[in-house]
Amino acid sequence: MPELPEVETTRLGISPHLIGHQIREIILRRRDLRWPVPQNLTELEGTTFVSVKRRSKYLLLETDTQDVILIHLGMSGSLRMIHPGEDWKKHDHIGITVGNNLQLRYHDPRRFGSVMRMAASEIRTHSLLTNLGPEPLESDFTAAHLYAALRNKSIPVKVAIMDAKIVVGVGNIYASESLFRSGIHPLIESNKLTKPRAQKLVSAIREVLTESISQGGTTLRDFLKSDGEPGYFKQCLFVYDRKGEPCRVCKTPISHKVLGQRATYWCGKCQRR
Ligand SMILES: [Zn+2]
Known part of the structure; x- marks a missing residue:
């Protein structure tokens, strides 16, 4: 997708x-x-x-x-x-x-x-575009925003960051990868996330998305090719779709659980509740 x-x-x-x-x-x-x-x-x-x-x-x-x-x-x-x-x-x-x-x-x-x-x-009022949270790469997606949005929620943090009312565009792959990068367990309740960890998570989401875009950018020269795939890319994934495979950092087998109907992956050692 x-x-x-x-x-x-x-x-x-x-x-x-x-x-x-x-x-x-x-x-x-x-x-x-x-x-x-x-x-x-x-x-x-x-x-x-x-x-x-x-x-x-x-x-x-x-x-x-x-x-x-x-x-x-x-x-x-x-x-x-x-x-x-x-x-x-x-x-x-x-x-x-x-x-x-x-x-x-x-x-x-x-x-x-x-x-x-x-x-x-x-554009601002259309039913598809209203009620959307901030863009993850814009300046209004801050730790203060994320912390405030999560404070009164007990849903798992991974489910929360995939909610477009909180922040748009954090799909399943990027949610799992951002949580790994910030050392945050995907099942931690949203209201347990501290402010410093919210800051880490905001930074990780920005990094993961920015890297993905810049890697996609390297295929842009092929954009006019009609036969090939469009400018999509494969990112180096740390946890996503790696169930049972060794963590790239600590070798612990990657854990997996279906959460909110979406496959969720994490390292039980690198990511803490
Ligand atoms: Zn690990």
């Missing part, structure tokens, strides 16, 4: 090919994604992209008419910049051709993703 670093890597990859370029054609081959893709998306032909932003895992492509194309990659979506004449592969659903003779193509085998249209003025 595309997580925040993949979405940010995608944003960095597509932005230079879209910003300042006019939309020549919008092709809707399949509109039955998670929600129906609005037919009036094609009315944006002739407008020009002015920015490509990200909020949580939503990409926000704004035009000079203050319209926004919102894209969420769902479980299996991806975006590529290709030449407009290129064959449509199975599961290629939408194409947005821009003036520099490139096409942004949306590919999504499972069709849990979404492509929607809204006004730029709706």
Whole structure:
């Protein structure tokens, strides 16, 4: 599933090919994604992209008419910049051709993703975008914020940091890896986390996500390739998906438990309650 670093890597990859370029054609081959893709998306032909932003895992492509194309990659979506004449592969659903003779193509085998249209003025109030916590890499995601958000909660800290109302974009892999890096046991009750440990956790979340994005960035030169996978990457994982394997720090076998329906991994020696 595309997580925040993949979405940010995608944003960095597509932005230079879209910003300042006019939309020549919008092709809707399949509109039955998670929600129906609005037919009036094609009315944006002739407008020009002015920015490509990200909020949580939503990409926000704004035009000079203050319209926004919102894209969420769902479980299996991806975006590529290709030449407009290129064959449509199975599961290629939408194409947005821009003036520099490139096409942004949306590919999504499972069709849990979404492509929607809204006004730029709706970004803060739209039901999908309101009630979201701070961005993990922005300055308002602080130890004070996290400590305050966790103080009255008894749920495990791992479940809490995956709650988008507390902080957006910390997916399952990054939650497990950040907790390992900060030495915090994933099952500790949120209200037991001290302020210094909240600070460690904030720093670890920032580090893990930043490293993932910069590693994704190294594949950006391949972004225009139509045959390869998009700019995703494999990170060196310390605990995630390593059940029973030796901890890379202390050799203790990695523990595993399903928590809130998500697989959770930790080292019983390196991570303390
Ligand atoms: Zn260990």
